[in-house]
Amino acid sequence: MRNLAALVFVGGLAFLLLVIFNQFDFAQAPMVVGQGILMDAPDRVGAANIVTAVVLGYRGIDTLGEISILFAASAAAGLVLGRRRTDARRDPPGGFILRSGVALLFPLMLVVGFYIILHGHLTPGGGFQGGVILAAAFFLPLLARPETPVNHAGLSIVEGGAGAVFILTGLAALLQGGEFLQPLLDNGVLGELVSAGTLPLLYLAVGLKVGAELAGLMARLADVEVDEP
Amino acid sequence: MMPIEVGTVLYAGAIGLVVVGIAGIVLSHHLFRIILALVIAEAGANLLLVLSGFRWEAIAPIITGGDAVQTMVDPVPQAMVLTSIVIGVGVQALALSLTLRAYGAYKTLDIRELQRRMSADLAGEAGTPLPQSLEEPVGGRPLPAAEGDGR
Numbered sequence: 001m002r003n004l005a006a007l008v009f010v011g012g013l014a015f016l017l018l019v020i021f022n023q024f025d026f027a028q029a030p031m032v033v034g035q036g037i038l039m040d041a042p043d044r045v046g047a048a049n050i051v052t053a054v055v056l057g058y059r060g061i062d063t064l065g066e067i068s069i070l071f072a073a074s075a076a077a078g079l080v081l082g083r084r085r086t087d088a089r090r091d092p093p094g095g096f097i098l099r100s101g102v103a104l105l106f107p108l109m110l111v112v113g114f115y116i117i118l119h120g121h122l123t124p125g126g127g128f129q130g131g132v133i134l135a136a137a138f139f140l141p142l143l144a145r146p147e148t149p150v151n152h153a154g155l156s157i158v159e160g161g162a163g164a165v166f167i168l169t170g171l172a173a174l175l176q177g178g179e180f181l182q183p184l185l186d187n188g189v190l191g192e193l194v195s196a197g198t199l200p201l202l203y204l205a206v207g208l209k210v211g212a213e214l215a216g217l218m219a220r221l222a223d224v225e226v227d228e229p
Numbered sequence: 230m231m232p233i234e235v236g237t238v239l240y241a242g243a244i245g246l247v248v249v250g251i252a253g254i255v256l257s258h259h260l261f262r263i264i265l266a267l268v269i270a271e272a273g274a275n276l277l278l279v280l281s282g283f284r285w286e287a288i289a290p291i292i293t294g295g296d297a298v299q300t301m302v303d304p305v306p307q308a309m310v311l312t313s314i315v316i317g318v319g320v321q322a323l324a325l326s327l328t329l330r331a332y333g334a335y336k337t338l339d340i341r342e343l344q345r346r347m348s349a350d351l352a353g354e355a356g357t358p359l360p361q362s363l364e365e366p367v368g369g370r371p372l373p374a375a376e377g378d379g380r
Contacts, residue, residue: 003256006252006255006256007252007256009255010248010251010252010255010256013247013248013251014244014248017244017247017248018244021240021244021277024281025236026234026235026236026237026239026240026280026283027236027283027284027285028284031282031284031303033305034282034302034303034304034305037304037305038290038301038304041304042292048291048292048293049290049291049292050290050291050292050301050304051290051291051304051307051308051311053304054304054305054307054308055308055311055312059308062312063312066312066315066316069316069319070315070316070319073316073319073320073322073323074319074322074323076323077322077323077326080323080326080327080330081326081329081330122291123291124289124291126311128311128312128314128315129311131315132315132318190292210315213319214318214319214322217319217322218322220326221322221325221326221329224326224329224333225333
């Protein structure tokens with residue numbers, strides 16, 4: 001009976017979605033806001049990647065909300081998982097191939113992560129994507145050697161500092177008579193590494209924050225005690 | 230036979246992912262499978278958002294050369310999906326940690342078994358018999374007895 005009700009519900013949902021999307025012609029989006037942003041962004045924000053201009057310029061305060069959601073999720077997960085018992089059994093260390101692979105990959109992933117963060121206003125990528133790569137880079141040594149202690153205090157400092165930089169940049173714009181999180185500084189030459197005002201700085205803060213949060217989260221998840229069978 | 234349009238296939242795929250995910254959430258009894266179904270539904274929703282900004286003959290919204298007048302796809306849905314993916318990861322990690330704690334406490338991930346053990350646990354703590362139905366909770370209703378109450 002419960003399954004039948006669930007199936008009816010799912011069928012209704014599928015019908016609803018199909019009816020809604022049947023009314024849109026494919027690839028004929030009106031794009032009122034999008035077209036305006038495409039026209040306006042290169043001169044006003046100066047970022048070659050217009051998605052970045054939207055994320056940090058036009059919808060900067062939404063991005064602040066989104067990183068707060070991520071912070072809340074990671075803080076709640078840390079609260080739920082709690083501290084590890086000191087006498088709990090650890091996973092055995094990884095094999096030779098895993099350990100050598102980690103030693104090889106770790107610096108490469110750091111470089112790629114920071115490259116993607118710092119070129120977020122020029123090429124596809126940015127703080128969120130690069131931050132996830134940084135988190136993966138810092139999680140790899142933990143896979144190879146589970147007994148490595150994780151510096152959760154250091155991660156919290158990076159996380160809090162990055163969040164503070166993001167908010168302080170927004171407040172600085174407010175002090176100069178603009179709107180909160182309005183891009184400051186000179187736009188520079190479109191397409192150069194140092195351009196688009198404060199956008200690269202904001203994306204660096206987002207990247208460090210996302211990286212520190214996800215790395216701490218994965219370390220906590222990997223740290224859960226395994227009960228003896 | 231009428232040829233099937235590309236747009237129909239893409240929309241059907243995205244809606245199909247959402248529907249499969251929701252079906253998994255309501256039909257499965259295993260907590261971990263429910264989380265996986267949530268991931269699938271999320272992927273479908275993200276795909277729907279990105280598809281809504283698609284245009285033929287348009288390039289990614291990144292200015293590369295001098296010809297900035299070329300048509301580009303809508304950057305707004307892309308910016309939304311970009312953040313939604315990362316938030317999805319955070320939410321999944323939170324769900325996973327709650328699941329881990331539930332397993333640690335009750336040694337099962339089947340939601341029916343979990344509910345049974347939890348209510349047995351609660352009844353044991355409160356010193357009441359097991360609740361028989363949701364309509365008539367143990368201990369009577371905390372409502373003032375009306376005049377001529379049939380019970």
